[in-house]
Amino acid sequence: MSGLARRGLRAEWIKLRSVRSTTWTVLAIVAVTVGVSALLAAVGSTDANKAGATGDDDVVVNSLRGIWLGQVPMVALGAIAMTSEFATGTIRTTFTALPHRLNTLAAKATAVAVLALAVGSVASLLSFLITQPLLHGGGYVGPAYPIVSLTDTSAIRAVAGTAVYLTLLALFATGVAAIVRHTTTATTLVVAVFLAPTVAMEFFPGQLRELLQQVAPTAGLSIQITSPRYDTPPLGPWGGLTVTAAWTLATLLGAAWTIGRRDV
Amino acid sequence: MDTTIAIRGLTKRYGATLAVDDLTFSIAGGRVTGFVGPNGAGKSTTMRLILGLAAADTGVALVGGEPYVDKRFPLREVGALLDATAIHPGRRARDHLLWLGQSNDIPRSRVDEVLELVGLSAVGARRAGGFSLGMTQRLGLAAALLGDPPILMLDEPVNGLDPEGIVWIRGLLRSLAAEGRTVLVTSHLMSELQGTADHLVVIGRGRLVADASVDCLLASASNATVDVRTPDVTALMSLVANTGASVVSTDRDAVTVSGLTTERIAELASGHRIRLYELTLRRPTLEDVYLELTRDVLDHEAGRQDRT
Amino acid sequence: MSNGARTITRALRSEWTKLRSVSSTAWLLLTTVVVTIGFGLLVSSAVDTSGGAPGCVPGRPGCGDEDVVLNSLSGAYLGQIATVALGVLAATSDYATGTNRATFAAIPQRSTVVIAKSAVLAAPVLATGLVASAASFLLGQPILHTNGFVPEQGYPLVSLADPPVARAIIGTALYLGVIGVFGFAVGTITRRAGSAIAITLAIVYAPAILSLMLGEPLRGWLQRLSPMMSGLAVQRTVPRADSVPIGTWAGLGVAAAWSAVALVTAIRLVRRRDA
Numbered sequence: 001m002s003g004l005a006r007r008g009l010r011a012e013w014i015k016l017r018s019v020r021s022t023t024w025t026v027l028a029i030v031a032v033t034v035g036v037s038a039l040l041a042a043v044g045s046t047d048a049n050k051a052g053a054t055g056d057d058d059v060v061v062n063s064l065r066g067i068w069l070g071q072v073p074m075v076a077l078g079a080i081a082m083t084s085e086f087a088t089g090t091i092r093t094t095f096t097a098l099p100h101r102l103n104t105l106a107a108k109a110t111a112v113a114v115l116a117l118a119v120g121s122v123a124s125l126l127s128f129l130i131t132q133p134l135l136h137g138g139g140y141v142g143p144a145y146p147i148v149s150l151t152d153t154s155a156i157r158a159v160a161g162t163a164v165y166l167t168l169l170a171l172f173a174t175g176v177a178a179i180v181r182h183t184t185t186a187t188t189l190v191v192a193v194f195l196a197p198t199v200a201m202e203f204f205p206g207q208l209r210e211l212l213q214q215v216a217p218t219a220g221l222s223i224q225i226t227s228p229r230y231d232t233p234p235l236g237p238w239g240g241l242t243v244t245a246a247w248t249l250a251t252l253l254g255a256a257w258t259i260g261r262r263d264v
Numbered sequence: 265m266d267t268t269i270a271i272r273g274l275t276k277r278y279g280a281t282l283a284v285d286d287l288t289f290s291i292a293g294g295r296v297t298g299f300v301g302p303n304g305a306g307k308s309t310t311m312r313l314i315l316g317l318a319a320a321d322t323g324v325a326l327v328g329g330e331p332y333v334d335k336r337f338p339l340r341e342v343g344a345l346l347d348a349t350a351i352h353p354g355r356r357a358r359d360h361l362l363w364l365g366q367s368n369d370i371p372r373s374r375v376d377e378v379l380e381l382v383g384l385s386a387v388g389a390r391r392a393g394g395f396s397l398g399m400t401q402r403l404g405l406a407a408a409l410l411g412d413p414p415i416l417m418l419d420e421p422v423n424g425l426d427p428e429g430i431v432w433i434r435g436l437l438r439s440l441a442a443e444g445r446t447v448l449v450t451s452h453l454m455s456e457l458q459g460t461a462d463h464l465v466v467i468g469r470g471r472l473v474a475d476a477s478v479d480c481l482l483a484s485a486s487n488a489t490v491d492v493r494t495p496d497v498t499a500l501m502s503l504v505a506n507t508g509a510s511v512v513s514t515d516r517d518a519v520t521v522s523g524l525t526t527e528r529i530a531e532l533a534s535g536h537r538i539r540l541y542e543l544t545l546r547r548p549t550l551e552d553v554y555l556e557l558t559r560d561v562l563d564h565e566a567g568r569q570d571r572t
Numbered sequence: 573m574s575n576g577a578r579t580i581t582r583a584l585r586s587e588w589t590k591l592r593s594v595s596s597t598a599w600l601l602l603t604t605v606v607v608t609i610g611f612g613l614l615v616s617s618a619v620d621t622s623g624g625a626p627g628c629v630p631g632r633p634g635c636g637d638e639d640v641v642l643n644s645l646s647g648a649y650l651g652q653i654a655t656v657a658l659g660v661l662a663a664t665s666d667y668a669t670g671t672n673r674a675t676f677a678a679i680p681q682r683s684t685v686v687i688a689k690s691a692v693l694a695a696p697v698l699a700t701g702l703v704a705s706a707a708s709f710l711l712g713q714p715i716l717h718t719n720g721f722v723p724e725q726g727y728p729l730v731s732l733a734d735p736p737v738a739r740a741i742i743g744t745a746l747y748l749g750v751i752g753v754f755g756f757a758v759g760t761i762t763r764r765a766g767s768a769i770a771i772t773l774a775i776v777y778a779p780a781i782l783s784l785m786l787g788e789p790l791r792g793w794l795q796r797l798s799p800m801m802s803g804l805a806v807q808r809t810v811p812r813a814d815s816v817p818i819g820t821w822a823g824l825g826v827a828a829a830w831s832a833v834a835l836v837t838a839i840r841l842v843r844r845r846d847a
Contacts, residue, residue: 021767040782043790068781072774080766184661184765191773192653199780203615203646315677318846333680336579344677350670352594359593367586367678369578407674 008107016081016111025077026119029166033070033123034130040065041131045138046145059140059148060158060226063131067162067221068198070123074116074166075190078173081112083183101259105178109252112174113167120166124159125150154226161223161241168220168241168248169194175251179258193217220244266329267293267414267446269314274323276309276470283309285470287323291463293414293446296437298461298478300451300554302562306470307450308346311417315344327415339368339411345418348404353393357384357403360392361410370411378406383432397424405433415446422456434460454551466554468561478550485548485556490521490529493542500538507532517541579681583688586678590671591662591692600658601696604748605704608651612708613715615646621720621727639810640721641730641740644712645705648744648804653773655697655748656755660768662693663759663838676847683839686760690753690835697752701745706732709741736809743806743824750803750827751776757834761841775830776800792817796826803827 016022046057128150141147148155169190177186197216201209213219214233222233222240233240269291276284284306291297301307312318314325316333325331327342335341351360361375379385382402387395392403401424408416421437422430437460441447451457457464457478464481466474474481494500495517504511509523521529526545533540591597619638666672679685709732721727730737759768779798783791795801795816805816805823816823 021764024767036782040785043786062785065785069774069778072770076766076770083766184657184664184769187766187769188653188657188773191770192650195773195777195781196650196653198784199777200611200646200649202780202784203643203649204618205620208618312673312847316680317673317676335680338680339678346673346677347670350673352590352665352669352671354594354596355590356593359589363586363589363593364674364678366589367582367675369582 005103005107008103009110012104012107012111013114016115019080021080022077022115025073025080026115028073029070029077029119030123030126032073033066034126035066036069037064037066037127037131038134041134041138044135046140057140057145058225058227059135059145060128060155061224062135062140063128064124064158064162064224066127067124067166067224068195070166071169071194072191074120074170075173075194076187077116077119078112078170079177079183079186079190081108082174082177083181083186102256105252105256105259109171109174112170116167116170117163120163120170121160123166124162128155128159148226157237158224158226161237162221165220165223165241165244168244169217172217172244172248172251175248175253175255178255179251214240215243217244217247265414267444268326268328269415269417269446269448270326270329271310271314272324274310274313274325275321276306276313276318277321282470284313284320287467287470287472289465289472289475291446291448291465294441294444295462296441296447296449296460297463297465298451298457299448299465299467300454300457301467301473302558304469305467305558305561307467308419309470310467311344311346311419311450314417315342315346337368337411339364339370339413341411341413342415342417343408343411343413344416345404345408345421347419348401348423351392351400351403354391356389356391357395358388360403361407364407365410368411374410374412378409381409382406398426398429401425402429414444415448416440417448419450420452421449422451422453430456454549454554458550464550466557468558471561473557473561481553482548482550485553487522488548489546490524490526491518491542491544491546492521492529492540493518494533494538494540496538499536500533503532503536503538504529520546579679579684580688583679583681583684584692587685587688588692590666591689591696594665596661596665597658597696600654600661601700603654604651604658604697605700605707607654608647608701608704609708609711610647611650612644612647612712616644616712616715617719619643619716619719619721621725637810637812638721638727639808639812640713640716640727641709641737641809642807644709644716645740645744645807647708648701648705648748648807649800651704652748652751652776652800655701655752656772656776657769658697659693659752659755659757660759660765660772662689663756664763664765664768667763668765673847682842686835686839686842690756693756694749694753698745698749701748702742704748705741705744709737730809739820740807740809743820744804746824747803747806747827750824750831751799754799754827754831754834757831757838760838761834796823799827799830 041063044062136147150156150159173186173190176190180186180189194217197212198218201212204212210233214235219233219235219240220243222235223237225237235243271290272288274284274287275282287310299307309318313320314327314332316331332338332342357379358375361378362372365372365375376385376388379388382405384399384402384406387399392400395403401421405418405421408418421433425433434456437447437449441462449457449461461478463477464474465472492500497513497517497519501511501513501519504521504524507524509521511519511521513519526543530540530543621638666675675685676682713730723729732738732741755768755772758772759765762768762771776799779794779801783794783801786794796818801816802818802823803826805818806820808815808820818826
């Protein structure tokens with residue numbers, strides 16, 4: 001890494017750490033994700049073993065459901081990392097100190113990505129670990145539901161993939177925030193894009209809905225799927241994550257394009 | 265009408281910091297009072313306490329004989345300028361003054377009147393975000409004057425104004441005070457207040473340091489000194505020393521004398537054939553008085569430099 | 573007039589001037605209308621009459637049970653985002669710009685100010701909500717007919733004059749007003765636009781997402797307590813198996829209760845905090 005890049009990364013990391021809302025959002029991400037996952041696991045139960053059949057719930061997906069809400073503070077993290085600069089005017093200091101604007105964006109994105117990955121991993125891991133005993137207590141045991149452990153490939157993929165998904169989400173928010181430069185607008189847009197469609201799509205008939213779900217930014221959550229089901233998207237777990245990555249890449253490219261062109 | 269601002273035992277703590285510590289003073293009408301102190305001394309906090317924006321822990325602040333929050337039309341009695349930049353950048357100047365006026369049943373015509381008064385008539389329709397610092401300051405002033413109030417509380421009103429603007433505002437403040445209004449002004453620039461203020465309230469670390477008229481403070485300050493420039497430095501120095509006054513050498517050919525008038529020095533010099541190239545009386549400035557008063561209550565101090 | 577009445581009038585006047593003099597207000601109202609109508613039309617074009625046989629008797633098995641009115645008004649599910657944003661900004665922009673100090677110096681009676689702010693916000697939201705809902709319905713009907721939602725398939729023609737339709741349209745507008753005030757209250761509590769938007773949208777959408785993952789009886793309870801799911805039950809004209817288990821006006825009452833509690837909390841905080 002060049003000296004300039006290393007300095008830029010350090011500067012961005014220090015800024016991210018010192019913004020007070022960072023602490024709150026990090027706590028919220030973990031608390032909400034783990035809390036909601038645990039809550040859902042505690043109230044869920046299955047009769048599969050009694051009926052003697054194999055159930056079709058995806059135990060791993062069920063252990064990570066809190067992520068749907070954990071997305072909201074994660075979006076805030078990504079957006080505020082960018083917009084706090086514009087709101088307080090530090091962006092002028094940033095750009096005077098580091099004349100290469102794209103480098104700054106890259107450094108900021110890297111800092112956000114590192115933090116998001118760390119927090120996302122913690123949230124994802126804790127979700128999985130804490131919900132397992134709760135799910136077992138609800139009847140999710142063999143033979144209908146073989147016990148899943150963290151060392152299983154599918155579990156590793158789901159947990160790690162969820163952390164990656166959250167990171168992509170945070171970067172998406174950073175990209176949008178860099179383009180619109182306004183906290184409310186950025187947060188609104190990203191939360192809307194990630195939460196509202198899930199609800200809005202319920203209005204569409206089956207096939208259309210499935211299609212939309214596969215191209216929506218939330219498609220990446222398919223990485224959590226470990227057992228095929230009637231509603232498994234044809235793209236598969238990695239395909240979904242690629243869709244999310246594509247959305248994120250698009251906004252970051254958009255941010256790079258506007259940041260290079262606009263006056264500060 | 266009672267136009268006094270009266271504060272008794274006012275205290276405000278923020279966490280571990282005592283921002284305002286048992287403050288007691290009164291601001292009377294008919295004169296310009298400077299409210300001064302080092303950064304962080306508690307000036308802004310005090311003003312916010314007076315306006316009811318923050319709640320005091322103990323003590324009372326009365327404006328015109330009653331707490332500010334009890335007033336029915338406060339803007340018609342007190343015009344305050346706390347932070348000129350506290351304006352929505354997307355809002356037009358005229359709309360900003362309009363909503364303020366509407367909040368206190370102030371006639372719409374006042375909006376154009378005050379814009380005229382501060383010289384912003386031409387840009388009334390422009391959004392505040394496009395204003396320069398000076399224009400923003402003037403808009404804040406216009407807002408304070410909107411209700412034609414008998415009491416004015418202005419926090420750093422000259423901030424951002426160009427020299428012409430500073431002269432203008434000095435005149436404005438003095439004329440407002442001459443009308444019998446109460447004018448309270450905070451400032452960092454003692455040089456500004458020297459020509460403007462009649463009375464000074466000095467605070468430091470939340471506590472009252474001084475509350476006196478400017479004349480009184482200047483009189484009580486260290487005596488005036490005289491700067492002398494002469495090629496016969498040694499001779500002059502021993503001559504002055506013999507009279508009992510003190511003299512300090514400041515340069516190869518310059519000294520500063522304390523304790524003698526310029527006339528006396530001139531007489532002495534001519535009596536002993538000492539050539540004088542410059543003879544200047546240095547009266548103590550308000551800045552000198554202020555620095556001396558607040559020396560002990562500075563929280564943030566730049567590295568001391570020798571003042572010669 | 574008593575001291576109180578005059579103050580509220582002044583507060584209403586000045587807060588309205590503040591709200592209308594920033595461009596984001598008009599933009600967000602327009603966005604609400606456009607998204608509400610747009611998404612409503614989208615859904616109207618996408619739904620089909622699966623289940624209805626020609627000549628079937630409405631209400632009997634063999635006939636479809638799509639709620640055409642609700643479908644045409646579904647734009648509110650997305651349009652409300654702009655409404656929430658408007659409410660949040662109406663609260664937070666004063667704090668962000670420091671205008672809150674001038675406001676409370678001008679009118680020290682803080683509860684009056686907060687109430688005036690929510691009132692001047694609710695009025696235009698209600699008005700535009702009414703326009704958006706009515707337009708969604710009117711524009712959606714022909715599309716739905718083309719898609720086969722006709723009397724022969726078990727779907728009687730409906731018009732604005734029908735009481736359930738009028739109720740759905742007015743109720744949607746009321747819901748938007750209520751949710752806008754909710755966003756405003758949350759914004760007043762947090763004083764930061766970012767967190768207020770995130771929290772409000774989470775409260776609005778989370779129950780809907782969670783109810784997809786829950787079973788009864790929890791799902792029913794969650795829906796009944798959720799401001800959006802209950803609030804928009806007012807749009808229902810055809811009872812269905814997956815309808816939110818709450819009465820139409822009772823549902824709106826739940827949303828209003830959320831708003832009211834948040835607003836009362838906001839007022840108490842505003843009175844206690846330093847400006």
